[in-house]
Amino acid sequence: MTDQARAAQAHTSPGPDGDGVAATRRRPRRRDHRAYLYVAPAFVFVAAFVLYPVGQAIWISFFRWDGISLATWVGIGNYVAAVTDPALTQSFAHVAVLVFFYAVLPIVIALVLAALLQRAARLRGAGILQTLIFLPQVIAAVVIGVIWVSIYAPDGLLNTVLRIFGLGVATRTWLGDFSTALPAVGLIGTWVEIGLCLVLFLTGISQIPRELFEAARVDGAGFWRELFSVTLPALRAPLSVALTLTVVAALKTFDVVFVTTGGGPGTSTTVPAFQVYNLAFNQGRVGMATTIGIILTVLVLLITMLIRRIAPKDDL
């Protein structure tokens, strides 16, 4: 398929929607009843396996409960504790830092990479390069954690490389140092998410008519000008998708922290999802754990809604 054809297809895609609206306008009543019937089986399924457990979780979050014996009603006590307990509020602050490393950083890097790859037009081995950059997405998070633990180790790859370049003073136990542990964990996320963002952006760029780039270049636009005036505006849809996925990934971070630091040193890398696990399964505070889970869910919902707000209306 040529770029023009692809672009043409992209432009015609809103078509069927428009037709649908027109068609339903003619017979609105009949559609309503039938639609409910079609939706019913799926709704029963969702109600039983999603809505009911969510309701149950909300209910449990109002109790002090060890998981087996009779629970004690505490009202919003758990929620009050969640926002006042420094150990818990701290974990939410950590996750905010992780959003920078999981979402902002990879998106910026992937944008620059995508623009470079686009300019390099027919780069040899571009496919291989993309595959390599995307690879971390396919690896299990626990494996990624183990790999990075060895990279960050006192005699690991990172410190070895630093010593080779005569930067021995900069070496440290990255995951064991209070000031570097959280950024070190964050950079693992950056490494993982770059691939996802890059693939999304390259797909987006491939849908921009080539003439636009050519026209921009004829008008004397450089790399940055082209990025901001042509590429970026056309990438709003993939950007919002990338932002949603990476921000959610940051908020639900558990496995990487669990494997690399276990929340340490001290409490410098605790995150809410880790607290949920720890509270429920190690401390036997199921009510409190559920409360953090609910807060996290609401947070994810709010942030994704916010991201959808900035996305172009017709693309999502």
Add this chain to the structure above:
Amino acid sequence: MHTKHTMKWSAALAAVAATAMLLAGCTPGSGQSSSGSTDKPTKITTDVASLGKLTLTVWDQETTPGISTSLDDLNKQFEAKYPNVHIDRVVRSGSDLRTTLKLALSSSTPPDVIQANQGFADMAAYVKAGLLTDLGPYASRYGWTKRFPSSQRALDSVTPDGSKLGSGNLYGLSITGEMVGTFYNKKVLDSVGLPVPKSMEELEADLPKIKAKGILPIAFGDQDKSPAVHLLGIALMPQLGQKAASQLIFHQAGTFDSPSVHTAADLLAGWATKGYVTPGFNGVNSNTAATAFGQGKAAFFLGGVWNQDAIQKAGAGDSGAGFTVLPQKAGDPLVAMGGVGMGWAIPARSKKKDAAAAYIDFISSAKGMTTLEKNNQLPAVPSADAKAEEGTLTNDILSTWSRLTKDNGLVAYMDWSTPTFYDTIVSNVQSLMGGTENTAAFTKALQADYSGFGGGN
């Protein structure tokens, strides 16, 4: 528009679901009977042969070869002794057992014998929910109180309301032991010209001498956090002695804002600043530290006996390293933090309690202990003639454990004090040794958690 519409719908549905739950009005856990008193057996039969043909379902989590073989062996012996009994052994890994056990215990057909993990999150929670049988009557009938020292039985004891550990009724019986102590590398000590220390005081005096020779005194890795509890215990327990330490941990007397705790905290902080422990220890895995010690890169390794395998495989071999528990002053009675394996317990709803108790009696008998010894396990109470090859690490561990058992010197892990104490200790030890917290703040944080504990969950 369309998006907003669905959003509203899902919000409404969630609200409906929540209201449904509210209307149902079922308090989580209300399906349980919470009567702990009815679980006491009244008439006890020790004659298993008279119980007729029966199948005993046993759930355990001993997946490691040595102990698993021992249990298979003991099960066969039990079946041979009582041909009317068939044992259905279900082995699950620790985490699997933990998650399914809560459900299994509350079903109407639970297993007949289980292994319960001690502590607030597990054993105490089961007791509080009335799911375990009080083994007291069986203990006096079978003489378990004489078989196991009180320091060991305390570890399997919980008050009937699940609020306190270390006292109350006996709900489990453990057949293996473990302890935390001092490993020393014989070759490294020889090269520095130092004898094996006999007390904490001697150990402290040795550290600068070893450091001066350019050798790392103590291999220590705390990335996995649990070593923090063990190291603090090694520094603190000898100062307190078994009785005071046990009273402190089980909330009977004492405080964490005491001179002993201050001294122990100062000691750990000092080891970190003086470079007596592995650099960057907060980011070093405990297994890595044990391996480095086994390779002869450090003179000491302070930790649990479960590190034996890593140390031997790293290069220390069977006899390159030794193990001991150090008292504060040479000659003091031994005291060490440690534990016993998971407690063998009988679910309250089991219908074959007498047979189950007979089974627990059998595996914890002298025969059980020798079977464990044969398979290189550390039995809770080593037999009188228990001995491994002289000069081996295995023999050191076995003889130290025997002495500790004789001195009744076992103390529970410090984190048993409160449900949150593990997290409090490990994060504060990392901060203390990492230099971001001073001794005063350290003891204050520990005491705040300790004194804020109201009992149970």
